[in-house]
Amino acid sequence: MASVRHHSRWTSSRRKRLTKGLIFICPWLISLAVFTIYPIAASLYYSFTQYDIVRPPIWIGLNNYRAMASDHIFRKSLSNTIWFVFFGVSGQLLIAFALALFLNMKKLRFRSLFRAIFYLPVIIPVVATGYVWRWIFNVRVGLLNYLLGLLAVNPVPWLADPQWAKRSLLLIHYWLCGGAMVIFLAALQDVPQSLYEAAKIDGANTWNQFWHVTLPLCTPAILFNAIMGVIGTFQIFSVVWILTKGGPNFATEFYGVYLYRNAFSYFKMGYASALAWLLALIILACVVLIYQTSARWVFYGGE
Template sequence: MAVSAPPAQRRGMTKTEKRNQVMGLLFISPWLIGFLLFALFPLAASLYYSMTNYDFIREPQFIGAANYVRLFTTDPDFWTVMYNTLYYVGIGVPLGIAVAFLIANLLNSEIKGRTLFRSVIYIPSIVPTVCAAMVWLFILNVQYGAINGILKTMGLATIPFLSSPELAKPSLIMIYIWAQGTAVVIFLASLQDVPRSLYDAALVDGANAWNRFWNVTVPLCTPVILFNFIMGIIAAFQDFTLPFVLTGGGPMKSTEFYVVNLYRNAFVQFSIGKASAMAWILFLIILLFSVILFRTSARWVYYGGEK
């Protein structure tokens, strides 16, 4: 005979539970206040400002979606900076992941001086970006750069790595790839988690080095590849320091990336409303890329040997 469960009785919190709840809230109140004041409020405020004509000085005037419409239709820079940024992210991030993964595999093998190599590869990640930018400036500059200095002494024409509109973006991508030390470290940790038994089984099955890499290493590292991909996309979309210091967005706005232009709108041209709208568009773009990656991850990311 089936016995139905008695309906759950709703009851209020006891005095002790209420007191505990209050105490719990009090304990987390420093974080809660900080979150409300320094995260949620600015977020909400920027959403409001994005729908206003605001210059930091005068009272904001509500103009609805006009900033968004203007950005997509008449703004002279929006599509240029969008193209520049998508170029940088679209080429830089996958290349960066691939290079970092390959380097991690090399560093995971039994080679002499492995610890030294690991340190050397990681150093770019802890060097302040401004310092790194200045070093690269004096490596790549067309007049005074080290590479072009060598070319000059050989009587060859110099290469305008950073001062030609065609070469500036690829040069910045090269520098981006150079600074993949953090991704390398994460990949290294992931590689050391791949069970030795799987390689042994593959060897017994006659798999060569490439087959072992492609069919064992890569699949088992896909969760970390996904992680690095998402983190890389989020960071690359917001890259500011490198182009700002190195090229100032030039030549001819060829390295004017999205966040550099956002900054220029906010603090040089006093268009806080428009800059806020740009920030929200960027948020939606990053969200879109992240969702696409997560949605497609079921097809290529393996967790514990299963898709």
């Protein structure tokens, strides 16, 4: 009988603690439901409807998804985005890793200054970044064409020529490699010095030490940066909208730009929601593919 009373008191006390905990996290739960769960569920529903914000949504089933097959601008935006993801992520990883190797040099002076300079672009607001590069790429008064003029090279229409527009945006993407660089630098500093000493004893030169010691132990960081890079680059929007708005001649019409245009210029909320869900599935497929293949090339130090 005493054990039953004790169990009842313990249960009552536990319920009181649970109630207090729920009250404290209630604001977070409400914001999660209102600003995350509901928008996700609503966008999934709208993707199967014809909806223009003004009139009630009309259920049309898979018509929005079928319409993508005959939408040439959608195909153009998807191909532009895939091109940018491939060259943007791979190039940014190479540059970030090279900068991390530079910062990890033992006899490097002003290490903290270089680290701050390389990381600074990441913390600059994206709007400020866009307008600064807009001036740099300006055909008549831009910094790049001024420097080319000193070398007697004709001005380049960086953002006005379809051949140059995407490549110009790649430069900005590479410039924003500071976040990946910091992660690579942490991985490099985590490599045990005893492995380098053992490699030297075995007669390994600098290249062999890099290829057989440094690079394998940095593969977890490469995997992380690759996944985060793919997720972020597929959603590129702000800088592109500020600089080109998808032009010229749809040369920089990336997926995010086309999605935004359908939602807030054409007010095709149903079609835009379908585009958003397709993008989510594409990103998920890419991440799963990268993760599934990582077992072949990612080496963890504890293994």
